[in-house]
Amino acid sequence: MADVVIVDCTTGEVTTRPQTAEEIAAQKASAAQAQAEAEAKAQVEADAQAAKSSAISKLAKLGLTDEEIAALVG
Amino acid sequence: MANPTMTLISSQTLGGTTASVTFSSIPATYNDLKLVLSTRNNEATNNEYIQIKFNSATTGYSETTLKGVQTTTYSLRTSSATYFQYALQTEGTVNTTNTFAVSEFYIPNYASATTKQVFGSVAVESNDTLNAFIFATAGFFNNSAAITSITLTSGGSASFVQYSDFYLYGIKNS
DSSP: OOEEEEEETTTOOEEEEEOOHHHHHHHHHHHHHHHHHHHHHHHHHHHHHHHHHHHHHHHHHTTOOHHHHHHHHO | OOOOEEEEEEEEEOSSOEEEEEEESOOSOSSEEEEEEEEBBSSSOSSEEEEEEETTOOSOEEEEEEEEETTEEEEEEEEEESSBOSSSEEBOTTSOTTOOEEEEEEEETTTSSSOEEEEEEEEEOOSOSSOOEEEEEEEEEOOOSOOOOEEEEESTTOOBOTTOEEEEEEEEOO
């Protein structure tokens, strides 16, 4: 179990104690939330990249050169 | 004539694995606060976030971040979150052994009875081939209470490792 460090900036007193069960649970909940948000964001980015690739493919089939496609979509 | 000063309020170098560091009872005698961190955690993740909370508040944290990892750039935005998530980041075990992420976090007018804007930045170039990163964050804390405590908690289910450093400075305009 990891410790928690609390510094009293007025007195200079430093308290080091083990994490409580409540603090561990809160940290895990935050981690799960952050992971879910990261996965959702990654999915949005993957979907956007897939749409871009699809658009480039369709533009190429229309006869645009690579330079022309790059000018349009970067 | 103005004579600005920057005073070290407190510093902590961790002696062992630590989940969080709290600076409490911060005196209201300065104009601004500045945090300087050198951190690494024990999880196999690059640029793991550090959770930042003021006064243990669980609402009102918004931030906009520009993030670069190797050659890829991103922008991130959170609004009215339960803590600052992107402003400070730390290295993990995938980064070069015994290297630490360097972060700064600036809080102007921390003791005022208004909302607070903040600025955070972090950089890592540990001479490996995959995991260099840099973040710059503009943040906003929608809370009018003076900031009297700052809690920094390692992201994920990880902990900061030994020899991580935490410095809190107070800055006076005169």
